[in-house]
Amino acid sequence: SRYISTARTPLAAPDDKHKEHVRYPSQDYTFSVPPSEYIDHPIDPKDVAALVPEPQYQRVVGGYDLMRSDKPFQCKIVEGNPRRGLLPGVQVAYETWGKLNADKSNAILLHTGLSASSHAKSHPRNEQPGWWEDFIGAGKAIDTNKFFVICCNVLGSCFGSTGPSSLDPETGKEYATGFPIITVEDIVRSQFLVLDHLGIDKLHCSVGSSLGGMQSLQAAVLFPDRVNKVVSISAAARAHPTAIALRFVQRRVLMADPHWNGGEYYGKKFPLAGMKHAREIATISYRSGPEWELRFGLTRRNNDVCPSFDADFQIESYIDYQGEQSIRRYDPNSLLYISKAMDLFNLGSGYTSLVEGLRRIQCPALVMGVQSDILFPIGQQRELAEGLKEAGNKRVTYYELNSIFGHDTFLIDKSSVGAAVKGHLEHD
Secondary structure (H helix, E strand, O other): OOEOOOOOOOOOOOOHHHEEEEEEOOEEEEEEOOOOOOOOOEOOOOOHHHHOOOOOOOOOOOOOEEEEEOOOEEOOOOOOOHHHHEEOOEEEEEEEEOOOOOOOOOEEEEEOOOOOOOOOOOEOOEOOOOOOHHHEEOOOOEEOOOOEEEEEOOOOOOOOOOOOOOEOOOOOOEOHHHOOOOOHHHHHHHHHHHHHHHOOOOEOEEEEEOHHHHHHHHHHHHOHHHEOOEEEEOOOOEOOHHHHHHHHHHHHHHHHOHHHHHHOOOOOOOOHHHHHHHHHHHHHHHOOHHHHHHHOOOOEOOOOOOOOOOOOEHHHHHHHHHHHHHOOOOOHHHHHHHHHHHHOOEOOOOOOOHHHHHOOOOOOEEEEEEOOOOOOOHHHHHHHHHHHHHOOOOOEEEEEEOOOOHHHHHHHOHHHHHHHHHHHHHOO
16 A cells, blocks of 8 residues: 655654664664654545655565675776775675576576665565566566566675675674775676576576666676677666766765764664765655656645744655655665765776777667656666667667656656566567
8 A cells, every 4th residue: 555644743752662673684783763754544546645656675684595706806996996996705695586498598687776685576585575576577577477587686785795784704894984996897797696606698688777777788788798688777878977966965964974983883873864864865866846746846744833944845754754764774885885886887988989888789778768867867868879879789779758757767657667678578
């Protein structure tokens, strides 16, 4: 069921009764969280706000498999990077759905966004809904009757894969900010270690949205002989200055929390406020003005009280709630590292031009964008599709969606996004 807020009372002060326990693979944290100002009640179908779904990310601490490699993993950036970019080994958490066929030609690698885990779809080992629950399954956009689907938790994250909250085998303590700066290229190379582990030489398709779309494109550039098709949804061939600025401010807000403590907060006070406000900034870039005009307008939470500097308007209450939710499910240092990897992404880097970089992608490519997306503006989708064509790719399909949901459309629009993905996967 979908729920909306009708709260009209201020937040209560945190107390022991409202302690939340957050568990990551390498460390447990306990911190106080105020009770939510959102009061759940069944939706009224006449209420516009109720008709807008929210993407659901779950904190995942089990139900996945692990690929462990004891071989040193060299990250792309060496000079000036902690440890000169060398990790003593890596592990990657992954989950699978469907059945791998005899010649192992039906594998799809599904790449995640910034804060998602490998849990894209429910299964017997973890029955919680996944972040792309309605897009994966028998007869769905990614049909598990036809395809074997693999989803990995990205390098640098906190849901099973090696990241800053993992224990450094040399010190026995968390890497924290001693973890090397990583790139999207590093993330993709770690995922192809999973494919090697599973004995999969070539993918039927590399699929991703947002950061996942960046990974999908990077996979086709790095391993053109191992990727048969590619899907990029609400992503880009290179980072956009506005998006870099937004992520920079998120990191600055997070690091300004004194409890961040230079990244050394494990087992200590959690940077609760910094994480909350970083997510609030991010939320503004994930949705769109047209949606919020319909959903919230200029409605105040309570017209009978004097305006204040707290969450006075419903849109402010929504942003506040989204920030509150984020602190329960993600490691702040992972946010720093993975958001920086997005900033550094540029498929033209190392080539004479962006088109030269894209020239390595000659397989069938699906590019989708959303007109109301402010994080990955529609111009970036056009640049990608036109760049692929200019680079000689004769099999580029481009869709531009007129959705009001902004960047989060890829999590919400099953009909438009799902149908396009299904068509690309199942037809030559």
